[in-house]
Amino acid sequence: MLNLVLIPALVVILLLLIFSGIFVVRQQTAAIVERFGKFTSIRNSGLQLKIPLIDKVAGRINLKVQQLDVMVETKTKDNVFVKLKISVQFQVIRNNVYDAFYRLENPSDQIMSYVFDVVRAEVPKMKLDDVFERKDDIAIAVNRELNQAMEDYGYDIIKTLVTDIDPDVQVKSAMNRINAAERDKVAAEYDAEADRIKIVAKARAEAESKRLQGQGIADQRREIARGLEESVDVLNNVGINSQEASALIVVTQHYDTLQSIGEQTNTNLILLPNSPQAGSDMLNNMVASFTASNQIGEAMKEHNKKLPDKKSRKSSDKE
Template sequence: MITTIFTALFFVVGFIILFSGIFTVKQQTAAIIERFGKFQRISTSGLHFKIPVFDQISGRINLKVQQLDVMVETKTKDDVFVKLKISVQFQVIATRIYDAFYKLENSHDQITSYVFDVVRAEVPKMKLDDVFERKDDIAIAVKRELNEAMEEYGYDIIKTLVTDIDPDVQVKAAMNRINASEREKVAAEYEAEAERIKIVAKARAEAESKRLQGQGIADQRREIARGLEESVDVLNNVGINSQEASALIVVTQHYDTLQSLGEETQSNLILLPNSPQTGSDMLNNMIASFTASNQIGEVMKKENALKEKKKRQQEENQRRLEEENNKRSQEDFGDDLTD
């Protein structure tokens, strides 16, 4: 009975020991095998065997592309504090797994230190606007420095990206106000230009309207004058003189006006008492005014001509006087030379 128990126990322990010598490694992963604490070999993906008890899996290394996000706060050249988020994509070199496992204790801390060092060396050389415009230059500088440092430890830096630039809240608010002011300025310029165009177009339209209106009034008056002239000629041909013809035309227009006013049913015009003699008196007054105006004009012309004549005569006398004085001065100067 005891022999059977020990046999069964032996088989169980042997099976456990044998089973412990079998292990698997996942895809894109490498296992480090040590024997009594000394490096033995590297096992890649698949099913593997190791000597139980003697061989141990010391660790596993991820061969996939990994990403580490590092937040760095630093100061720009124009004394603005800004936070930059640097994303570093890295991978263990398949042929340098030994170096990656044994030479470096913590790859994330090492990469973070180099990122801080590079960013705080590059950003203080730039102004805030340049940081936004030249973020690719910062990423390239970080990648170059990390490649030189991490290659020794078996790591390949695939790409570095500046994924976020976050200035201080007050700085962002000021930048937004500046941007809004610039846009408002541009909008005001466009609105002013549009208003100027509308004003110019309106002025041109009004000028054209006034020109056409003046042309229409001139044509109207020209036609009226031509009609009056023809009417006077017709009346003169039948023995009516010019004054009588003018009076007849005024009376005719007077009654034509009254007739047109009478046709307006909704007019609020109030007519005062009038008679045909009123038109004749108006014509006589107009003729008298024209006559008096012509007489005054002739008198003013004569007065102006007389003043102009006196002025020319005074200028002529002044000129003669100056010539005589000059002549006398020359004669006196010649006598002095003779003496």
């Protein structure tokens, strides 16, 4: 009866011992096996065996590429506080799994310490604008320092990135205002330039219009003078002297003007004087004006001729 109880118990214990000596290591993972607390071997992915009750799996190391994000707050050269997010991508070196497991208690804290040290040494040398422009230099400095420090512990620093730069809220607001003001300034300059171009174009158009208008008036007057000359020649050929011809032309233009005004139904224009002898009076007045003008011109010429003689006489008297 006792044997019937012991045999199944022994079988169960034996099976438990066998199964305790079998373990599985997942892909991209390494297992550390110890015997009585002392390192024995490193087991890679797959089905593995160990001595039950003697060997034990002390820990597992992840061989995948891992990323650690570190937020660092520091001050720039122009006394602006800024937060930088540093992303460190690292991986355990397969040949140095022993060092990675036994030499560092917490690799993440070690990496963070180096990141803080490098960033707080580099950023205070730069102004805020330089931090944005030279963020790659900061990443390279952090990566170089980490590689030198972590390689001895079995870690390879693959890439270091500055993924975010976050200045103080008030500084960001001021920067946004400066940027907006700069854009408003550029927009105002473009608007002013556009207005200047419009004004210049309009002035040129007006100048060209006035030039053409003046040329048209000159051509018109030239043709009128030529027509008057031809009219006087024609009238002289039929025995009418120049004064009579001029009177006839003035009267004709006077009545042509009256006819042109009469054709306008909605006009308030009144031509004065409007008597039959108005044309003749106008001609007489014009002739009298021309005669008076000629007389004044001749008198001024005679006066100007006498002035040099008087000056010469005065100078001779003084001598």
